[in-house]
Amino acid sequence: MSKPKVIIIGAGFTGVATAHDLALRGFDVVVVERGEIASGTSGRTHGVLHSGGRYAVSDQESAVECIDENMILRKIVPQVIEPNGGLFIAIDESDLAYAEEFIEGCNACHIPIQELTARQALEMEPNLNPKVLAAFTVPDGTFDPLRLALSFAASARKNGARFRTYTEMEQLIIDGQGNVTGVKVWDRTTDTHEEIYADLVVNATGAWVGEIASHAGAHVPIKPTPGVMVAFDQRLVQRVINRLNKPGDGDIVLPQRRMMVVGTTSFEVTDLDYVPVVEDQVKIMLERGEELVPGIRKTNVRGAYMATRPLIGGGSTGRSIARTFKCFDHKETDNIDGLVTITGGKATTLRAMAEKTADVVCQKMGVQAVCTTKEVPLLSYRDYYLQNN
Amino acid sequence: MSTPKWVVTFQIYRKKGNADPHFDEFKLEVSPDEYVLDGIERVWAFHDRSLAFRHACHHSTCGACGMRVNGAEKLTCITLIRDVTQDGGVLRIEPMRNFPVVSDLAVDMGILYTRMEMVEHQPVNSDAKEAIQPEARPAGPVGEEEDYIRLSDCIECGLCISACPISGSSPEYLGPAVLAGAHQHGIKGNEQLLKLVDSEDGVWRCHSAFECTAVCPSFVEPGWRIMDLRKQVIGERFKRLFRGSSPKIIDTMEASK
Secondary structure, three states: OOOOEEEEEOOOHHHHHHHHHHHHOOOEEEEEOOOOOOOOOOOOOOOEEOOOHHHOOOOHHHHHHHHHHHHHHHHHOHHHEEOOOEEEEEOOHHHHHHHHHHHHHHHHOOOOOEEEOHHHHHHHOOOOOOOOOEEEEEOOEEEOHHHHHHHHHHHHHHOOOEEEOOEEEEEEEEOOOOOEEEEEEEEOOOOEEEEEEOOEEEEOOHHHHHHHHHOOOOOOOEEEEEEEEEEEOOOOOOOEEEEOOOOOOOOEEEEEOOEEEEEOOOOOOOOOOOOOOOHHHHHHHHHHHHHHOHHHHHOOEEEEEEEEEEEEOOOOOHHHOOOOEEEEEHHHHHOOOOEEEEEEOOHHHHHHHHHHHHHHHHHHHOOOOOOOOOOOOOOOOOHHHHOOO | OOOOOEEEEEEEEEOOOOOOOEEEEEEEEEOOOOEHHHHHHHHHHHHOOOOOOOOOOOOOOOOOOEEEEOOEEEEHHHOEHHHHOOOOOEEEEEOOOOOOEEEOOEEOOHHHHHHHHHOOOOOEEEHHHHOOOHHHOOOOOOOHHHOOEEEOOOOOOOHHHHHOHHHHHOOOOOOHHHHHHHHHHOOOOOHHHHHHHOOOOOHHHOOOOOHHHHHOOOOOOHHHHHHHHHHHHHHHHHHHHHHOOOHHHHHHHHHHO
16 A cells, blocks of 8 residues: 655745654655745744743743753754753843742743842853843753754655755645645746645645635634844853743844844734835844843844744734644635644744644544654754755 | 835846756845845745745854855845945846756755765854854853853855855865864864865865855854864874874873873
8 A cells, every 4th residue: 555645835844844743654745845944934933942931921831832842852853952041030120020920830831940049140141131130040942943944854854755845836736525635836946837646735834824725715813923033243142031021022032153133023914925124123122132131232233034923813913822833624624625734833842733733634544653753863954955965 | 214225136047947047137126224135035025936045044043045146155144235236236146156056046055064964063062162263252151161052153054165266176175164064073083084184175175265264154264274174184194103093002192191
């Protein structure tokens, strides 16, 4: 019997992680991606390997997902992670007042924290705002977004998955019953068109899932929500510095290579393919970042960019939306078979999102195979390109 | 109060399949404080959806968007338009040299990644091992016990290979990023790596043009590292000459210092 075949649309974090999971479970996998690996939201992600501390008060489901996946990623893909931890720091009275809820939340979500005095925090990170009142350590980290995606893609390829980059989905192929049986694609490297058929199509296009699903007449409640990130040309801290308060604008400063990145904002857009960087938001990042690490003022901006989060919207908007993920079987939601959508979530939870999606795929296709991605170490990101030769 | 807009003509290298390459022109209204990559992405988003180019992080950590801009190697995500052209000016965008073109501006990085793996370059490293000069080390707690792990300076963008005159004429030359990668890993006690570095296609092929160091967006200083590797190679050769090649003897000598 031949392997069941799945087409995944999108080679961002969820697409590559789902390809890896399904390939390990014995599926024949083809990934179609209009750009390169991680050229949409995933590549432009902030780069925080979240401990879950950010969500421990208001969004505990996400917080638990983050701490669990954080520990797994450290184990399976250490080659792309700066594992130096993070601090939540209080600068004013309102931050201090948040401390109690923060401690309770972290305890409830099994996030290991340690309280520091202001002096201890400044010894650890001398460039913090000297007005720091209190601090907590958390197991945050940072990662290289492209290399994280490539590591999953390399491992998927090793197990037979095929990646068709610069290959844009033009249409979903629909049979007489209205069910999805494949995709019509445009190969941008050769300017040719072709049809690819499969037993199932996974829509892993992040903020674009609504657009893709609409080709089949299916609906996904997605709220694309961009935010700005600004990179500065010096590394003044060695750990992720978070503001000890409810998630807000510009309240994370993270180190990466020789840089620091400050993020982010939260607003809504309709045109997803190009989101311009708004000058005023860059200024806000500088101002807010400076409250955590005053030395930022003396550094230079090295890059500024926008990434569009795929938030799953109900009635709420922006920061009030939970950061968990959801897998939609369109047979259940729209009575359209052959199409599964995965969206929401965070970079940190990419593996769990893939596990959930692969579970749904297995269940739909009657395949008995368990997920092994928690244990299988990923190949070097370089293997993705090595396999070209 | 935002800066006045410029009009800039993007002349972009195009290649599809076996067709002959050509340049397409796109006239864009830009802010001089935007990055070259922003303009290229807008060409794709609003003018020509067939344009193929590599990009991911947009802030110089991933190394995907290296291209030639008006004849010079640039990481386009951090190259301000105002630094490479003027109002009414031209931006000629070409793929990097010395890599096979996949399509348009996208090149196949396979050869670089293969060689980086060959020389055992470490993608994450302790900060102490990563820094080449103490004064270049970032500020922060850097005591011996308190060293931190960070992503390597080299982002494997390939710009140095594109700019290197030797890589152009001798494809088998390992190339600046790769030799810098060997330097970062260290050749001491690594027979295989030493052999690779001390070969015809290793450090001796470099003609000290230092184009690599000039275009490196990430402070790796490949030129300096190649020169330092040469010293190390000669040192290793001397060691062998006087001490014999038995590792056991070398160990004893080291221990008695």
